[in-house]
Amino acid sequence: MTKQPALFVSHGSPMIVIDDSPARTFLEGLTGQLDAQPDAIVLLSAHHDEPVATITGAAFPETIHDFGGFPEALYRMRYPAPGDPELARRISDLLEGAGIANRVDPLRGFDHGAWTPLMLAWPGADVPVVQLSINSQQSPDYHYRLGLALAPLREENILIIGSGAMTHNLRAFFRGGLARDAPVEGWVADFLGWLDERLVSGDTAATLELVDQAPYGHDNHPTPEHILPLFAALGAGGAAAKATKLHASVDHGVLAMDAWRFD
Numbered sequence: 001m002t003k004q005p006a007l008f009v010s011h012g013s014p015m016i017v018i019d020d021s022p023a024r025t026f027l028e029g030l031t032g033q034l035d036a037q038p039d040a041i042v043l044l045s046a047h048h049d050e051p052v053a054t055i056t057g058a059a060f061p062e063t064i065h066d067f068g069g070f071p072e073a074l075y076r077m078r079y080p081a082p083g084d085p086e087l088a089r090r091i092s093d094l095l096e097g098a099g100i101a102n103r104v105d106p107l108r109g110f111d112h113g114a115w116t117p118l119m120l121a122w123p124g125a126d127v128p129v130v131q132l133s134i135n136s137q138q139s140p141d142y143h144y145r146l147g148l149a150l151a152p153l154r155e156e157n158i159l160i161i162g163s164g165a166m167t168h169n170l171r172a173f174f175r176g177g178l179a180r181d182a183p184v185e186g187w188v189a190d191f192l193g194w195l196d197e198r199l200v201s202g203d204t205a206a207t208l209e210l211v212d213q214a215p216y217g218h219d220n221h222p223t224p225e226h227i228l229p230l231f232a233a234l235g236a237g238g239a240a241a242k243a244t245k246l247h248a249s250v251d252h253g254v255l256a257m258d259a260w261r262f263d
Contacts, residue, residue: 002036005263006147006160006236007246008229011045011117012257014067014074021180022249023257027120033246033261038159040084040128042091042150044143044233045113046164046226050133053095053102053146057088061129062109079115084128087158091132091150098149100142113163132232136224140208140231147235154263160236162229166256167191167220173254182253187216192248192256199234199243199260207234220256230260237262 009027016024031037047066048054063078088104095102110118114131132150134143150160167188194214198207208231211217211224221227234241247259 001155002157003263004034004036004038004154004157004159005261006151006154006162006233006241007259007261008162008164008233009117009259010165010257011113011163012165012251012255014070014112014116017077017116017119018071018073021251021257023247023251024120026247026249026259027117030121034159036157038127039157040087040130041118041159041161042087042130042132042153043114043118043161043163044132044134044146044229045111046134046229047111047113048108048131048133049136049225051135051137053100053135054108054133055088055091055102055104056083056108056110056131057085057104057106058083058109059085063115064109064111066111077119079110079119079125081110081118081122081125081127081129084130087128087130090153091130094149094152095146098145100146100149117161117163134225134228134232136228140228143228143231144204144208144235147232147237148239150232150236151238154236160233162233164229165226166195166230166258167254168226169220169222169254171222172219173252180251184250185253187219188250188254188256190215191217191220192258196245202240202243204234207231233260234262
């Protein structure tokens with residue numbers, strides 16, 4: 001059976017499914033980065049944030065439009081991929097075995113951190129998807145351990161994706177009024193350069209401390225929710241995962257849309 005990698009992708013604004021951008025083009029070709037079509041996808045999104053690890057257990061999850069002020073076309077979009085209640089129970093067992101408290105939610109659907117990248121990569125919505133929540137009150141190490149617990153699923157041809165943002169300072173974005181193709185701000189470039197070096201060198205300990213240790217860590221992530229899926233993907237790649245950068249682009253000079261593969 002094919003062994004899938006773990007991925008981290010930056011999902012950006014919901015407008016990614018409408019507007020042309022390098023990140024959109026990358027996501028549209030994401031399946032070309034894989035060795036085989038996965039039998040299922042487990043996705044951790046920055047927008048599914050719960051105090052206890054929560055797994056979507058619906059057979060047919062709804063599409064959640066968890067945003068406001070966007071074009072009406074976005075609110076009409078649906079991503080009808082099936083869920084997988086059996087896989088949800090398998091995830092629950094793996095987390096339980098790792099000592100991580102969890103619950104299965106039989107009702108929750110796909111938030112935009114899940115369905116926007118999936119709609120671009122798997123427009124046919126023909127691969128079952130289960131979401132697992134992050135917990136923004138927990139540490140990067142907790143999310144790394146969450147990923148480690150999921151790692152055995154990769155042996156079963158199940159793809160694990162963390163969906164967040166490599167940088168996510170919306171205050172700087174709204175303050176700057178920068179064009180989409182504006183030059184990358186220095187404080188963003190310094191952060192990305194530091195992180196690239198740690199990921200490629202396999203320095204997991206430093207990576208888990210990136211918000212505190214990386215230059216301008218808190219400027220690039222004033223709140224942690226969009227970087228936490230990275231730590232889960234890193235853990236899901238395995239304890240000695242090799243990190244490979246799949247994509248790099250920056251929108252409006254401050255919003256990095258990088259993507260990585262771990263295996």
